[in-house]
Amino acid sequence: MTRATRTSPTLANVAAAAGVSRQTVSNVINTPGRVAPETRSRVQAAIETLNYRPNRVARSLRTRTSRLLGYCVQPAPVGMLNPVLDRFVHAITESAAEHGFHVLLFTAPAGAPGLDRYAELLAQQAVDGFVLSDTVVGDPRHGWLTAHGVPFSAFGRTWTGEDQGAWVDVDGAAGIGQAVAHVHAAGHRRIGFLGWPDGSGVGDDRLAGYQAGCRRFGVAPLVVRTDGGIEAGRTAAGGLLDRPDPPSALVCVSDLAAHGALRAVTERGLRPGHDIAITGFDDTPSAALPGIELTSLSQPIEQVGRAVVRMVLGPLGAAGPPTPPAGAAPHQLFEPTLVIRSSSHPKDDGGST
Amino acid sequence: MTRATRTSPTLANVAAAAGVSRQTVSNVINTPGRVAPETRSRVQAAIETLNYRPNRVARSLRTRTSRLLGYCVQPAPVGMLNPVLDRFVHAITESAAEHGFHVLLFTAPAGAPGLDRYAELLAQQAVDGFVLSDTVVGDPRHGWLTAHGVPFSAFGRTWTGEDQGAWVDVDGAAGIGQAVAHVHAAGHRRIGFLGWPDGSGVGDDRLAGYQAGCRRFGVAPLVVRTDGGIEAGRTAAGGLLDRPDPPSALVCVSDLAAHGALRAVTERGLRPGHDIAITGFDDTPSAALPGIELTSLSQPIEQVGRAVVRMVLGPLGAAGPPTPPAGAAPHQLFEPTLVIRSSSHPKDDGGST
């Protein structure tokens, strides 16, 4: 029918079809209130007929705004974070779309060398802001971006004293607190913690939650560190189990560590959920496997993604059906949900209420 | 030092600094061969001094090329595909970057309704082409994109008779063939197959590989179907195991089905890898868990990602260090690698060579 397969209609085409000027068509699209209703409907009919879509590139050039958010996909870290990262990418993409934004993916080396990529994208006007994740303790990105006045928000706290930029995070301390309360309610009094090495931010936070839980319930802390892998978790948990006074519950800093702990437990002829309670963190797909049934803390990634996008879009003045909250808080903390499975609560034995 | 925090230098600034015209600077960047060496180095010095980066948006407007590839993130299907999808996203992002492209994420409903999103991005000149994944049998995208002359390539075959567009895929039939050969070599002669329902393309391909393997080794096929979930796999595998003539090896269409099969096996007091061999497909992180140790087929996702990007960039005339192969094949098939673990090859018993 139309010859639209070759070139798209332009603003001038629509204006000609509707018998008005370009600016009037632009107003119908951007500030409909400024156009008389009769004119507006006529223009809209022309837009509909020609199936006109404003050229994003031309608009970007004039307004100096790309309506794109940059997100750096890291060079595939451990297998653990993947399911979380996957859902997060989907969440920010969907959330950005509601505000007329899209997500632009790029790669960059970790640390300060990677900043060049961020700078390049900005110099090229390729993005309006950034969404950060996988933040580490000495992360140079927050400081650099704030210093350059670039809008951004992060999934993960800065973990430094100075409060730089907006962030959203999951309250690991509260989550581990839930796990401690859960196993304590099940009657466990000797509760161990399988943690990460000092200085990882996330790990320290979760350890703090464990320690607070111990204080709250008046039990003695029993902490052992691993580097995060399954094998390391198995070794570390084995060390705890072979003590003369072994714990009857093991709260783990991650699902990966918990898998190692499960292994150490079964190797010693103990039944998880029966003889000893075990909990993990992240609620990865492997936690729900039959024969594993690991109690774990599920992160509200979709909520986190929405919140992160809201925060970065705040200073950018986004548009869309859900009105952007002008005074968005610079920080937001979500609490994870404890998903109870038989590793801490056997099916055949209801445990104590 | 510089006042570059406010606005980036422009082509005219560089031209003025080097004492040449805008076009000459443009030529230095895009077609260096057309500029005299002496002038070129002078311009490059100016570019270096001012830290100039060409404005991507202005370039896009003029050349009608966004140097962006669209990729649709699906609304989070089953948990299975996630690890694969995650690596795939990273692979195409990195591969596109080598050619000066970036990946733009968007969401769209499945099937024909989602085509509007593709059309919109094209009308807006937001992307130059698309990378497809999660292709299904009746997928309308291939036909629509080829009909509109849009460059694209897909991870996954079209599965229809008519050969529309470029694709890259993993040879599921060959992979399952490897698995059958592996268990046959271990001495198994009664080999069952846990498959998906008819008509899924991927599932049919893997089933065909199983049937070819049976013919090759002269063993009788024994097929049962499941809907893909763990529970369904457990039930289906149980049906096979409870037969009067149960198989001694179970080749599964996916890791998820294999997890179900593992469950059914252990429930009946059998030891996987010892009394019965089990293999999966995808080599998901959960396959490597201690206590599971599932033999599985690992997909070369990074290679697939590189190939997909090469194919979509072919008609777009990409630039970059690795010269784009002009006559790129429209199709490419990669063979998965069998990762042997104890579910088919116990540690304590070396099995037959």
Next chain:
DNA sequence: CAAGCCCTGTTGAACGATCCAACGACCCGC
């Protein structure tokens, strides 16, 4: 010696949208 070509570099226009200043029409009040 003149015509023609390649090589280098310059100029004006164009891509398609939005911003800006100005203008005509209209209504109101004096």
Next chain:
DNA sequence: GCGGGTCGTTGGATCGTTCAACAGGGCTTG
């Protein structure tokens, strides 16, 4: 009847880059 304010609309300028056409110098060629 006329000045002033508001609303809707208009044409021109602009964002930063690349395309098309062309000017001038040095060289070869008839």
